[in-house]
Amino acid sequence: MQDTLETGARAGGKLKDKVAIVTGAGGGFGEGIARIFAEEGAKVAVLDIRAEAAEKVAAAIGHGAISVVADVGDKASVDAAVADVAARLGAPDIVVNNAGWTHRNQPMLEIDEETFERVYRINVKSIYLMAMATVPLMKAKGGGTIINIGSVAGIRPRPGLTWYNGSKGAVNTLSQSMAVELAPDRIRVNCICPVLGETGLLESFMGQPDTPENRARFLTTIPLGRLSRPDDIGYAALYLASPEASLLTGVLLPVDGGRTI
Numbered sequence: 001m002q003d004t005l006e007t008g009a010r011a012g013g014k015l016k017d018k019v020a021i022v023t024g025a026g027g028g029f030g031e032g033i034a035r036i037f038a039e040e041g042a043k044v045a046v047l048d049i050r051a052e053a054a055e056k057v058a059a060a061i062g063h064g065a066i067s068v069v070a071d072v073g074d075k076a077s078v079d080a081a082v083a084d085v086a087a088r089l090g091a092p093d094i095v096v097n098n099a100g101w102t103h104r105n106q107p108m109l110e111i112d113e114e115t116f117e118r119v120y121r122i123n124v125k126s127i128y129l130m131a132m133a134t135v136p137l138m139k140a141k142g143g144g145t146i147i148n149i150g151s152v153a154g155i156r157p158r159p160g161l162t163w164y165n166g167s168k169g170a171v172n173t174l175s176q177s178m179a180v181e182l183a184p185d186r187i188r189v190n191c192i193c194p195v196l197g198e199t200g201l202l203e204s205f206m207g208q209p210d211t212p213e214n215r216a217r218f219l220t221t222i223p224l225g226r227l228s229r230p231d232d233i234g235y236a237a238l239y240l241a242s243p244e245a246s247l248l249t250g251v252l253l254p255v256d257g258g259r260t261i
């Protein structure tokens, strides 16, 4: 009990003893999701391609969180990482496919082929590879939940981000398709669609320096008048992963201050 109080964990947290893998958790939204899951009692694997960042986040959030280094676009790397998590924490109950990347905001014809392929590799192929590695483990365990981080970009696309927008449209749609197909296995699949957020990707999305004047132009397009933050996405993910959401599957949940209205 003492330890619980010191670390900030809530006794009987909503995710008590659940094993969760959060990809891209070395910073940004993923870090927020991993921290909030750990505070609610989950055993969290902080997966990222940046080893130092993953280690730092795992150490900071505590509660037995571990760091795992993997490239979510590489099959061998994903398979090894999932096997490592299963050996150290157990088979996953919760998988959050959060790792993502964008080309800089610019005219669609200026994006080269290599950049296009990188966007789809990190944003879309990653979900295929993570599903291949984790769904059989969830089925064997009797169920689980998958949360994909899509985007409002796949619902109400902004110009200059065409190829990224398309990749997030794919994430949104495949989340719904996975939900239907995996429902008989008691695996729920939902998708969070954040609005522009205060993370490392912000300047790439804006295509200009993050100055108060440039930010103001984007804020006028968000009715609630602010950008999203890691906690906003973390609490939405907590709800979708929790037992309270046991009848929710195939949901595209905009966390967007009204941007998609």
Ligand SMILES: NC(=O)c1ccc[n+]([C@@H]2O[C@H](COP(=O)([O-])OP(=O)(O)OC[C@H]3O[C@@H](n4cnc5c(N)ncnc54)[C@H](O)[C@@H]3O)[C@@H](O)[C@H]2O)c1
Residues within 6 Å of the ligand: 023, 024, 025, 026, 027, 028, 029, 030, 047, 048, 049, 050, 053, 070, 071, 072, 073, 097, 098, 099, 100, 101, 122, 149, 150, 151, 152, 193, 194, 195, 196, 197, 198, 199, 200, 201, 202, 205
């Ligand atoms: N920030 C926004 O405005 C915004 C809006 C909507 C959706 N999203 C989505 O949210 C998710 C998280 O993005 P963020 O804004 O927190 O960005 P971020 O750059 O702060 O964090 C992304 C993390 O993913 C990791 N990563 C990148 N490539 C990887 C790979 N191949 N394998 C493993 N890890 C990898 C990075 O190291 C980083 O820690 C992404 O899917 C992004 O598309 C972001």
